[in-house]
Amino acid sequence: MTKSFRSIAILVPLAIIFAGAIFGCSNSTTPTTGVNQAGAKPSKVTLLNVSYDPTREFYVEFNKSFADVWKKQAGQDVTVEQSHGGSGKQARAVIDGLEADVVTLSVGYDLSAIARKAKLMDENWQSKLPHNSAPYTSTIVFLVRKGNPKGIKDWGDLTQAGIEIITANPKTGGGSRWNYLAAWGSVLKRELGDLKKLNDPAAAEEVKAAQAKAREFISQLYKRVTVLDSGARGSTNTFTQRGLGDVLLTWENEAFLAVKDLGPDKYEIVVPSLSILAEPPVAVVTKVAQRKGTLEVAEAYLQHLYSPAGQQLAAKHYYRPAIPDSISDEQRKQFLNVELFTIDDVFGGWDKAQAEHFDDGGVFDLIYQPGN
Amino acid sequence: MSTYSVPTDERTSAFRWPSFKQFVFKQHSVLPGFGLTLGFTLSYLGLIVLLPLSAMFLRAASLTPARFWEIVTEPRVVASYKLTFGTSLVAALVNSVFGFIVAWCLVRYRFPGRKILDALIDLPFALPTAVSGIALTAIYAKTGWIGQFLYPLGIQSAFSPLGISIALTFIGLPFVVRTLQPAMEELDGETEEAAASLGASRWQTFLRVIVPSLLPPLLTGFAMAFARALGEYGSVVFIAGNQPMKTEITSLLIITKLEQYDYAGATALAVVMLLASFVLLLAINLLQWWTGRGYQRG
Numbered sequence: 001m002t003k004s005f006r007s008i009a010i011l012v013p014l015a016i017i018f019a020g021a022i023f024g025c026s027n028s029t030t031p032t033t034g035v036n037q038a039g040a041k042p043s044k045v046t047l048l049n050v051s052y053d054p055t056r057e058f059y060v061e062f063n064k065s066f067a068d069v070w071k072k073q074a075g076q077d078v079t080v081e082q083s084h085g086g087s088g089k090q091a092r093a094v095i096d097g098l099e100a101d102v103v104t105l106s107v108g109y110d111l112s113a114i115a116r117k118a119k120l121m122d123e124n125w126q127s128k129l130p131h132n133s134a135p136y137t138s139t140i141v142f143l144v145r146k147g148n149p150k151g152i153k154d155w156g157d158l159t160q161a162g163i164e165i166i167t168a169n170p171k172t173g174g175g176s177r178w179n180y181l182a183a184w185g186s187v188l189k190r191e192l193g194d195l196k197k198l199n200d201p202a203a204a205e206e207v208k209a210a211q212a213k214a215r216e217f218i219s220q221l222y223k224r225v226t227v228l229d230s231g232a233r234g235s236t237n238t239f240t241q242r243g244l245g246d247v248l249l250t251w252e253n254e255a256f257l258a259v260k261d262l263g264p265d266k267y268e269i270v271v272p273s274l275s276i277l278a279e280p281p282v283a284v285v286t287k288v289a290q291r292k293g294t295l296e297v298a299e300a301y302l303q304h305l306y307s308p309a310g311q312q313l314a315a316k317h318y319y320r321p322a323i324p325d326s327i328s329d330e331q332r333k334q335f336l337n338v339e340l341f342t343i344d345d346v347f348g349g350w351d352k353a354q355a356e357h358f359d360d361g362g363v364f365d366l367i368y369q370p371g372n
Numbered sequence: 373m374s375t376y377s378v379p380t381d382e383r384t385s386a387f388r389w390p391s392f393k394q395f396v397f398k399q400h401s402v403l404p405g406f407g408l409t410l411g412f413t414l415s416y417l418g419l420i421v422l423l424p425l426s427a428m429f430l431r432a433a434s435l436t437p438a439r440f441w442e443i444v445t446e447p448r449v450v451a452s453y454k455l456t457f458g459t460s461l462v463a464a465l466v467n468s469v470f471g472f473i474v475a476w477c478l479v480r481y482r483f484p485g486r487k488i489l490d491a492l493i494d495l496p497f498a499l500p501t502a503v504s505g506i507a508l509t510a511i512y513a514k515t516g517w518i519g520q521f522l523y524p525l526g527i528q529s530a531f532s533p534l535g536i537s538i539a540l541t542f543i544g545l546p547f548v549v550r551t552l553q554p555a556m557e558e559l560d561g562e563t564e565e566a567a568a569s570l571g572a573s574r575w576q577t578f579l580r581v582i583v584p585s586l587l588p589p590l591l592t593g594f595a596m597a598f599a600r601a602l603g604e605y606g607s608v609v610f611i612a613g614n615q616p617m618k619t620e621i622t623s624l625l626i627i628t629k630l631e632q633y634d635y636a637g638a639t640a641l642a643v644v645m646l647l648a649s650f651v652l653l654l655a656i657n658l659l660q661w662w663t664g665r666g667y668q669r670g
Contacts, residue, residue, distance in 0.1 A: 088631040095633075113633050169614055171628045227531050228614040230624065237506075242513040242530075359632055360446075368616035370447065 045297050047080045050100035052087040052174065052280070053233060054254060058317035059104070065313060066304045070297065078297060086231055087174030094120065094285065101289045101298040104282040106174040108133075108343075108350040111283050120287040132344075134279030135305035136319035139340055140182035142270040143239065143248040143255045150246045154272045155186040158247065159220040166227060166235050166245035170358055173231040175278075177358060179249040182276035183221055184357075185346045187214035189274050195345055219367045240267070251278065252335070253318035277340040425646070432639040443640045452622040457648070459533055459621075460601035463540035468594045471548030472586075478549070479556040493550065496543050501606030508539050509611045531613030536621065539607045544597030551593035555586055588660045595656040599649050 051059060063080040070078045083090065083098070091110035094100045095118040105111055108126060111133075115123045126133045144152055150163055158165055168176035189195055191210035197203040222228075227244060229235040232254060239248035240262050247270075250258075255269045282302050289295040304310050311321035315331040324332060347353035357363045432440065443449070478490050496504065512519045512529040522529040529535055559582065567577045605623040613619040622645055629638035 088633075092630065092633070117633060169628075172624070172631050174631075226613065226615075228616075230609050230614060230627070234610070242509065243515045244513065354632075360629070360634070360637070365448070365616070368448065370617065 041074065041076055043075075044077045044079070045294060047078060047101040047294060047298055047301060048083065048099060049080055049102050049104060049301075050083045050090050050094055050098060051104040052090060052106045053084050053231075054251070054257075055104060055280075055317075056082065056084050058313060058319070061316075062305070062310060062313050065309050066301055069304060069307075069309075070300060073300070074297070076297070078301075080301070086172075088172075094118070099288050099292065100285050101292065101294050102282060102284050102302055104280065106280045107177060108279070108281045109177075109354045110174060111281055112351060114283075114285065120285050121283060122286065125283045126281060128283065129302060130306060131322040132279055132342075133281040133283055135282060135302070135310065135322050136280070136314035137322060138252045138278045138280070138319055139275045139338060140179050140249060140272075140278060141252045141255050141275065141338075142272065143236075143250055143258055143267050144246065144270050146266050146268055148268060148270065152247050152270055155183060155217075155274075156190070158183075159217065159224065163224060163247065164226055164245040165221060165224045165247055165249065166229075166239045167222075167225055167249040168232050168235040169228045169230055170364055173229070173234075175232040175251055176235075177353075178251070178276055178278040180218065180357065180364065181343060181347060181353060182278075183249070184214045184218055185276055185341050186272065186274050187217045188346060189341065195341055198346065215363060218363070222364075222367050252320070256318040256334075271336045271338050274339045274341070276346075277342045279342070428639050428642055428646075431635055432643045434636045435640060440640050443637050444644045448616055448620070449622070449625060449641065451617045452620050452625050453644075453648075455533060455536070455619065456602060456622045456645075459536040459540055460598055462537045463544050463601050464594050464598035466537070466541050467544045467548045467597045468590060471545055471593060471597075472552060472590065474545075475549045475552035475556055479553055493546050497546050501543060501604065502610070504542055505539060505607035505610035508542060508607065509535075512538060512611065530611050531615075532619060535611040535613070536608055536619065539611045540601040540604060543604055543607055544601050547596040547600060548590070548593035551589045551596065552586065555589040559585065584663075587663045591656055591660045591663065595653055595660075598656075599653060602645060602649050 049059060049063075059080070059082050063082070066080065067078050070076060083093075083100070085093075087106040087110050091103070091105060091113050094103060094114050103111060103114060111121075111125060112123070115121045115125055122128070129135070142152055144150070150157075150160075152158065152163070157163070167179050170177040170180045185195075188198070188207075188210050191213050192198070192203070192206065198207055200207075227235070227238050229238055232250060235248060236250060236254060236258055238244050240258055248255075248258075252269075252271075259267050259269060282305060284295065284298045284302060286295065289298045305314070306323065308326040311323055311326040312328075312331065315321050315327045315334075318334070320335055321327050343350060343353060347356075355362070435443070474493070478486060478493075509516075509530055511517050512522070512535055514520065514523050514530070516530070519529050527534070529538070563581055564577055567581050568574075572580065603623065605621070605627070608621055609624060612621060612624070614624055622641060626638045626641050629635075629641065
């Protein structure tokens with residue numbers, strides 16, 4: 001072997017690395033499918049829907065339904081690929097370059113992060129679709145053991161002596177933040193009577209006192225949580241498989257599934273008198289869709305969620321439809337009546353709630369500070 | 373390709389450290405392909421190890437030193453260091469003792485099922501950590517097979533530092549066993565016989581002859597089990613209970629920061645963990661070098 005060859009053997013792979021690093025940074029992607037420059041539609045189009053964990057089965061059915069509709073409407077075959085995982089993790093993947101045409105995540109905060117951090121869509125994404133861009137909603141309910149041995153009926157019962165609560169960590173589980181916010185809002189409602197007072201300057205003193213009560217309640221509540229799982233599915237397991245705790249705070253659709261899959265003879269659902277309207281939002285990742293030429297089909301895909309077919313499928317998978325009129329009486333009966341408040345009503349939107357309660361140094365952290 | 377050639381003098385002067393010349397000479401004597409393999413090694417390590425690590429340091433560098441310090445010394449973070457390092461140390465120590473016995477048994481004795489036992493050792497390597505975490509939690513929780521006997525005795529075996537130590541012991545076992553096995557197989561039987569014939573008791577032979585020669589590999593195994601435990605996430609989150617200040621490991625705090633899109637904060641914690649493990653590994657390597665030399669002299 002000649003000496004020059006030896007040097008080349010060292011240099012060439014290094015050169016490849018640097019070349020790779022340089023080209024890797026220069027975001028050069030070619031449009032894969034969709035409408036091409038000339039405007040003629042190709043016969044096939046592929047969408048990527050990046051979603052969170054519990055929507056997997058729903059979207060399998062929904063994608064089929066949409067493919068049929070789009071074939072009739074535009075004559076195109078559409079394949080929708082699905083990606084599921086924790087909501088925050090999925091949003092980070094999109095920010096870091098996962099080519100999602102649409103995102104359907106569990107909290108608005110994660111979508112705002114995509115808009116703000118990666119500038120992949122408008123910051124006012126939430127106003128682009130009806131009902132706050134949430135075609136289906138859910139709420140937070142209690143899952144208790146059969147017969148409700150501890151007699152848990154409403155939020156106030158949770159902090160009675162001897163009750164063990166299971167819920168996930170709101171800092172790591174997107175959906176678990178809804179649990180926390182529901183509990184907080186329930187106290188405000190009890191103290192104030194009318195949540196409109198929150199925006200009434202005349203009631204400022206009263207609101208301040210109510211917020212302090214809410215903080216105290218949340219602090220008591222989380223002190224009764226012995227296992228703080230990192231995600232909602234994990235805490236469902238802790239409650240059902242490990243047999244820990246007296247009550248599980250969870251999404252309504254998750255509670256329905258637990259009862260259906262794990263036995264109606266073991267658990268029952270308790271619906272509190274008041275809870276939060278949990279709105280898992282959806283949005284087109286406009287920059288990506290534009291680049292891929294899939295904007296039109298991506299928009300139609302999300303619109304289809306609001307169609308009667310989409311609403312019925314959501315209800316089938318235990319999500320409350322945004323437009324209740326599109327489902328049958330039979331389907332509507334499964335959702336019990338509960339008074340719901342929104343995150344905008346009580347917390348002034350996701351960004352504010354996140355900063356105040358869940359960011360480092362926020363209220364949730366303070367609960368666990370030594371001395372508190 | 374043939375027009376490209378570097379004058380020999382210039383090339384060697386680019387690599388100043390003395391050992392390189394020695395390697396070049398060795399290459400001519402026994403095995404060819406040094407240049408090729410070194411080139412491959414450098415680029416492979418660069419791509420797989422150094423590039424991601426430098427990206428991590430770069431991200432952490434976006435913080436001011438004051439902010440960095442503030443993040444990595446927060447009380448909750450400090451509590452997580454104590455827990456992570458404490459439980460990792462316990463797990464590595466437990467593995468050193470029991471891993472030693474397991475390796476000894478597998479190397480020194482022949483019994484039916486030995487091969488199967490030997491294969492079982494690797495299972496914690498192969499298993500997805502989340503699976504082991506779920507399985508361990510099922511066993512050690514209040515209602516689990518083992519937990520139901522421990523809880524009445526006041527031993528909280530899951531959702532406690534003890535539970536974390538159990539998970540870390542599980543994933544660390546193969547490191548100790550697999551580093552000790554070859555060293556035990558190479559033990560010179562004659563030295564032991566000589567010791568016995570010179571009147572040493574079994575215990576003396578073990579302490580004076582066997583242990584010193586096995587100390588370096590034992591330290592390696594300990595260090596690897598320890599380092600592995602420090603970064604473990606998957607199996608621990610299920611059994612830890614994840615209560616702030618009490619049972620929250622540092623890896624979980626890193627994930628927590630990522631969920632807030634606080635990339636810089638997350639990498640700051642990662643940098644601390646990395647530096648700490650690096651210092652520990654370095655210390656153990658020095659110790660190992662020192663004990664190894666002591667043995668050769670004696």
